[in-house]
Amino acid sequence: MLEALNEFPQGQHEASSYGQQLSVFTAKAPRLLWFDRATNTQVLEDFPDAIDLKTTLLASAVQRSEKQHSLAKDAQLGHSIGVALGAWLRSFLSWTSERGPARSSLRQAIAGNEPMRKLKHQITYDALVRVVSQFPGALGDRLPVLEEVQAAAAAEFDKKPPADGAEEDDSWGIIHGDFWSGNILLPSDDKLKPDASTAQQLFVVDWEFAQYGHRAYDIGQLIGDLIERDHFRGAKASLDVLAGFVSSYFPSGADDSFAFRVAIHTGVQLIGCFIRRAPRGPLPGTPEQVEQAIQLGTDFIVKGWTKDRAWLEKSVLAPLFK
Template sequence: MAAQEINLPLYIQSWLLDTDYSCAVVEQVYGGSVNLTFRGDLKHPLKDGTRSIILKESRGFMAAVQTIACPLHRCLAEELILRSVSKEQVVSFHENVRVRTPRHYGTLLRDDSHLQIMEELPSTRTLKDLLHYPETWLSAQQATAVGHALGKWLFKFHHSGCDRYDPVLAKALGENSWLRDDMFPMMHTVVEQQAQDFPHLFKGVEAKIIRARTDAAFMMVEEDGMALRHGDMNISNIVVSADSSDVLLGIIDWEACDYGPRQHDLGVLLAGLISVERLCHTEVAVRVLDGVLHSYPVRSEDSAFCIVAAVGAWLFLWPWWCSPPPSSPSKTRDVEGLVKFAWNLMTKGLERDRCWINNTILAPLFEGVEGSEK
């Protein structure tokens, strides 16, 4: 039975009837490309007083394009990593900003569907949304603190060893390569399209060289090899709750977690922030980015160059982080400048051209590495 042929909120309510998570009301809050996300108002509060939950309904295909397969194994990986991160208390604090993950309550299986039951974090918007309208919530000082807290949290997670003593989690992560496997053909298409849109930026560069550099940027591996990573650490997967005194950041959507070159977690995050700053001219994004760069310790030049190349590769996906700008000469110049910057970052990272990188916004990556000039 296809998802569009049934009333999913009512279907989910019936699914939960005989559980501790029976809901009086279920409403859809997000219709993503891969899953559908709902909010449920519980009939009876949980023991800790919780009155509402998040419900993530997943099938063996993409929600947006049902002809594209998407393995349900991803749901197990997400559940296991969230439980492990919670058990290991992977949280971070900086000034009045706290970063953590939602609690995972359980998963229900029915027919060809998985329903994950999770904590609803006190949030109304994603970091992506808030960066587009920063005047509503974030001062420059708060933005820098948000960046510091994110960088600290990401480094702590990368080195937490959550999988070290959990063979079930390690096996699930090793098998959860679906997004990584799909990314290569997608990136080839995206980069080649940008080259067609701005051919003068790639003058004299053959298509096979463009493809080879894209592959190289994605396959660069730091000296400690493949490592635990979130897998989709973009600004849409960070939710924010802010009041007059405190800010809570929640890291969500873990179904792409796997073993891979972890510079891509940082690369995706930084690419989103750079895209918003360059295309929306949002100074707050620069503050967040600066905080991240100064709080995520980079241990070697090799790691720094890997990160630079990864940021360049992910910047080609700028429409993911910013709504396509209205057509105008100034907006076209902004996009052209971003594509040029992306290509240069990818190239200079691969060429290990530190002098060039030191004149960019990513220069702080090299400040803490051994042998760096202060």
């Protein structure tokens, strides 16, 4: 995947090309400079003084008497980060779905990453009913819907890419597979420039989960992760990033059927907060916060599966339905 990304035409996914939205950031994957398979040694393009977006968002939620974090005092800066990420992801998914032998060969190769595909299934949809069943208030009478979602996902995780030249659903292709704020690097707070004259760089890293899958998986994972940062830590800047990301990825608005799929995966991502930790590790928040997250995630799944657009338009996922 890293070798293929060296051929990804950097700079052709400027955010301004999507809905004429401008961003002071541009995103890319780091270049692979050298790889020795025998010793499992990689040399990647350096990104000095970088910090991951998760840490940046959490820092923005901390009240500091002496200094307010850049993202906390400038909502447009968070929005601009989201715009750059949406433009990049849209361009990446489009590029990997191009017809022709080169991209078809890449899809077949990445589809062979079965261990990570199985792991992603295991920690997302396969755990869905098991986790929600531990929260009777969230489960209610919705077990049949959750079981339908779980069964549909199990079939999808067995889906293979078609041979080159065959028709392919444009919702499917190579995905990053672990697209969340911890895998996005940006300049540290003292280096962020809201009014930079030249674009500042964002790096998308950690590609071992790259796999063949539904595009809603990457989109829903990032959206769910951003909601999680706000829910558990009060990182309001996460919602600025979310709005920018959605408006840039869907410059003309999302197709309803695709938006419902994103809502479902967003819910699955939120519910996963309960198991994305060591078996005896601490919960991501208070028991009340965790229960609320499970309830909200279950709501997203059920409303997405039943196509309840009216409910979703009034939720934090409203940007998807504009």
